[in-house]
Amino acid sequence: MASINPxxxxxxxxxxxRIVLPGDELxxxxxxxxxxxxxxxxxxxxxxxxxxxDDDTIAAVKAGVLKHASVGNRWWIESNQRRYVSVAGENVIxxxxxxxxxxxxxxxGTAQPALLGVLAFEGATKxxxxxxxxxDLLYCRISLxxxxxxxxxxxxxxxxxKADGYGELKSxxxxxxxxxxxRRLLDPKSLILRLLGKHxxxxxxxxxxxxxxxxxxxxxxxxxxxxAIRNSEYLNERECSTMVKSLVDKL
Amino acid sequence: MSRPDRSRTSAHQLRPFFSSQNLLxxxxxxxxxxxxxxxxMCSVVGPAEVRIRDEKLDRATIEVVAxxxxxxxxxxxxxxxxxxRETLExxxxxxxxxxxxIQIVVQTMKDDGCILSTAFNATIMALMDAGxxxxxxxxxxxxxxxxxxxxxxxxxxxxxxxxxxxAHVFVFDNKSSITSASAGAQGKDADVDMDQDTVGxxxxxxxxTGLFTEEQYFECAQICFKAxxxxxxxIRTAIAKKLEKEYQQTHA
Numbered sequence: 001m002a003s004i005n006p007x008x009x010x011x012x013x014x015x016x017x018r019i020v021l022p023g024d025e026l027x028x029x030x031x032x033x034x035x036x037x038x039x040x041x042x043x044x045x046x047x048x049x050x051x052x053x054d055d056d057t058i059a060a061v062k063a064g065v066l067k068h069a070s071v072g073n074r075w076w077i078e079s080n081q082r083r084y085v086s087v088a089g090e091n092v093i094x095x096x097x098x099x100x101x102x103x104x105x106x107x108x109g110t111a112q113p114a115l116l117g118v119l120a121f122e123g124a125t126k127x128x129x130x131x132x133x134x135x136d137l138l139y140c141r142i143s144l145x146x147x148x149x150x151x152x153x154x155x156x157x158x159x160x161x162k163a164d165g166y167g168e169l170k171s172x173x174x175x176x177x178x179x180x181x182x183r184r185l186l187d188p189k190s191l192i193l194r195l196l197g198k199h200x201x202x203x204x205x206x207x208x209x210x211x212x213x214x215x216x217x218x219x220x221x222x223x224x225x226x227x228a229i230r231n232s233e234y235l236n237e238r239e240c241s242t243m244v245k246s247l248v249d250k251l
Numbered sequence: 252m253s254r255p256d257r258s259r260t261s262a263h264q265l266r267p268f269f270s271s272q273n274l275l276x277x278x279x280x281x282x283x284x285x286x287x288x289x290x291x292m293c294s295v296v297g298p299a300e301v302r303i304r305d306e307k308l309d310r311a312t313i314e315v316v317a318x319x320x321x322x323x324x325x326x327x328x329x330x331x332x333x334x335x336r337e338t339l340e341x342x343x344x345x346x347x348x349x350x351x352x353i354q355i356v357v358q359t360m361k362d363d364g365c366i367l368s369t370a371f372n373a374t375i376m377a378l379m380d381a382g383x384x385x386x387x388x389x390x391x392x393x394x395x396x397x398x399x400x401x402x403x404x405x406x407x408x409x410x411x412x413x414x415x416x417x418a419h420v421f422v423f424d425n426k427s428s429i430t431s432a433s434a435g436a437q438g439k440d441a442d443v444d445m446d447q448d449t450v451g452x453x454x455x456x457x458x459x460t461g462l463f464t465e466e467q468y469f470e471c472a473q474i475c476f477k478a479x480x481x482x483x484x485x486i487r488t489a490i491a492k493k494l495e496k497e498y499q500q501t502h503a
Contacts, residue, residue, distance in 0.1 A: 017498065019491045022379065023387025023426050051344065051384065061344055061384035063490045065498065080497055081382025083279040083298060085348070111298045111351040148349050180497060191500050236499045 018066040020077060026050065026058040026066075047076025080180030084109040084209035086142050086151035091166075093174065093207035094153065096136045104132060106140070109176075109209040112150045116140060120154040122163035130168070137169040137213065139205050169205055172215030175226045181233045182210045192232040195244045196225055220251065254397075256408050258287075265392070265406045265478055270372070270489050272380045280381020284373035286406055288363030291370045293377040294356045301352030310345035311353050317370070318358040331357070331367060335374060338422055338456040344384040353383060364409045365393040367420050367458070372482060379490065387424040389455055390482030392475040394419055396467055403471055405478055417461030419468065421475040423453050425483045 046052070049062040060066070064079025084092070086108065094106030097113055104116040116138065121130050132138065144152040157164040177185075184190060185206045193204070202216035202225055212229060216222045224247050232240050254262060266287025275281035278294035285291075298311055305312045315336040317328040335357065343353065355377070357370045371391035378385060395407045395415040404411055412418060453476065459468065 017494070019487070019494055021388050021425065021487055021490060022385035023424065051347075053386070059386075061347075061386070062382055063379040063494075065494060079382055081279065081380075083296075083381065085298065111300050111348070147347060184500065232500075234496050240500070 019064070020060040020066045021063050022059075022061050024060045026060075026075060028057075043073060045072050045074040047074060049077025049079055050075055078180075080178050082178050082210065084179060086110050086114065086145040087208070088142050088145040090142050090208040091206075092140060092142060092153070092209040093169065093205060093211035093213055094138050094140060094209075095174075096132050096134050096138065098134060099132070104138075106138065106153060108142075108151065108153075108207070109211065110151060114142070114151040114153050116153040116155065120156065121167065122156045122161065132168060137172075137174060139166050139169055139207070139213070141166060165205075169213050169215075172203070172213050173222050173226060174211055174213050175230060177210050177212055177230065178233065179208070179210045181229075182206055182208060182212060185212065185229070191237060191240055192229055192244070195241055196228055199244070199248045200225065224248070224251065254402075254404050255410050255414070262402050263405045263474055263478070265481065266408075268372075268482070268485055270376055270485070272376055272489070272493055278377075278381075280377045280379070280383070282373050282376035282380055283360070284369050284376060285361075286363075286365050286369050286372075288361055288408065289365055289369045290360040291366065291373040292358045292360050293370070293373040294358075295353065295374075295377045295381040295383065296356075297353030297381065297383065298348035298351035299354070301350070305352065306350050309349050311343070311348040311351045313340055313343060313345060314352060314354045315339070316354065316356045318356065320359040320362050331370065334367065334456065334458065335370060338371070338389070339374065339378075342386050342389065342424070342455070343378070344386060347384050362409065364407050364412050365420075367391070368393045368406075368422075371422055371456075372486070376486060376489070387426045388483065388486060389422050389424050390479035390486065391420065391422040391456075392478040392482065393421075394471045394475050394478075396461075396463055396471070401467075403467070403474055405474060415461060417459060417463035417467070419463075419471045419475070420456070420458040421454060421472060421479065422456035423476055423479040423483075424455050 049060055049064055050058055051061045053059045060077055062077055062079045064077040067078055068075050092108045094108040094114060097105045097107050102118060105113045106116050108114045118129055138155060140153040140155045142151050143154040155166040156162060185193060200216055200221045202214060205213040214222050214225050216225060228244055228247055231243055235243060269285040270282060272282045274283060275294050278296055280295040283290060283292045301312050313336055315332045317331040318324060319328050355374055357374060359366055368391040371389060375389050392406060394403055394405045395412060395418040396403055398414050398416045
């Protein structure tokens with residue numbers, strides 16, 4: 001894959017945010033796709049939001065910020081939306097909708113319900129397998145995603161075979177956020193979670209499908225955390241800390 | 252040179268536009284677009300589950316519902332639904348979401364002429380808000396030919412439309428605007444290039460009512476093409492402002 005010009009600078013991402021709209025073409029000079037294509041044979045990796053078009057150009061199909069990593073010449077668009085489209089390897093929170101002999105049907109926010117094999121749990125055998133009921137919350141990993149089929153899920157880490165935190169989420173509360181906010185919450189440096197953590201101890205599980213599970217010592221605290229997370233989406237750092245402070249003071 | 256709408260001095264002046272995205276809580280994407288006194292709200296749900304009867308195996312089903320300002324939908328709304336759907340179907344990359352449905356609801360909020368154009372612009376902003384994959388964006392403008400003076404008025408109000416000999420709605424995509432902009436920068440006779448572009452592939456949709464000559468039609472197309480550039484620019488700024496708000500935490 002990485003057959004790009006090695007003299008290119010090492011920085012991981014472009015310096016200033018570049019906003020693209022659907023139809024904006026990726027400049028061929030920057031992707032290296034035009035220069036000596038035969039000798040260099042540049043490879044380009046396209047991420048979400050970019051598609052090769054009929055006229056052999058690469059264009060944006062979503063509105064967002066164009067991002068680039070020189071390692072592997074990867075390009076993608078960071079955009080925000082509310083509807084989830086499954087991607088293999090992502091962690092999601094699903095609600096059990098129903099159960100058949102072989103599968104649980106889970107609502108993960110996609111167009112079709114996802115399938116979770118009844119044996120796709122740590123150490124599950126035909127004799128000994130966990131039983132989940134309609135309405136249960138499960139934290140799972142998407143093992144197979146295909147645009148033509150329902151997504152398939154699993155509740156264990158495929159490399160170790162261990163549960164690794166996947167499985168049922170007991171008690172607590174789930175809120176639905178935008179996918180962009182969920183991604184931001186997954187950042188270990190996430191501002192709002194850090195601010196809330198200073199005042200209240202709580203557990204959280206964040207699904208890439210925009211579902212966020214919160215559990216804390218009391219209902220009062222859980223409600224506060226949920227409201228704070230939902231309110232934080234369009235606030236800057238200072239506004240966030242004022243908001244959290246005022247919410248905590250009201251307790 | 253004067254036109255009935257006193258707030259505007261020139262025949263080729265658009266009314267102030269306004270837009271806002273992500274207004275509705277439960278839709279996957281929504282937007283409002285205003286042309287002066289005309290306002291349309293659009294909501295998008297999808298890619299979502301679709302009735303088996305409407306399911307298409309290789310692409311998403313696109314459904315457009317137009318709602319009037321008051322009363323129940325009539326033939327006018329049905330025609331608007333068809334216009335919007337047929338213009339958007341080639342623009343939406345529906346092959347990326349097979350066996351799903353994308354529902355677009357277009358609700359008129361205020362009516363002061365040019366509702367179809369306003370609806371087009373609102374729809375494209377709602378689709379972008381919902382993150383539906385699109386080939387390009389579009390910009391729509393309406394113009395009319397005055398009965399008495401034969402002048403071309405851009406973005407007419409209801410009052411002005413009452414004295415129209417003909418009215419024309421145009422939709423242009425942003426891909427062809429790029430080519431014409433570069434052509435204009437290169438050659439001095441930009442008008443000739445512009446003419447070719449407007450007559451060529453740039454037009455996604457055109458709807459004309461009334462009596463008009465060929466010359467009038469092409470003149471209208473050219474004026475609307477220039478105005479559509481302003482719409483594209485406006486949409487870009489509106490999106491940039493929204494993204495800025497979203498990313499202020501990550502920049503800090």
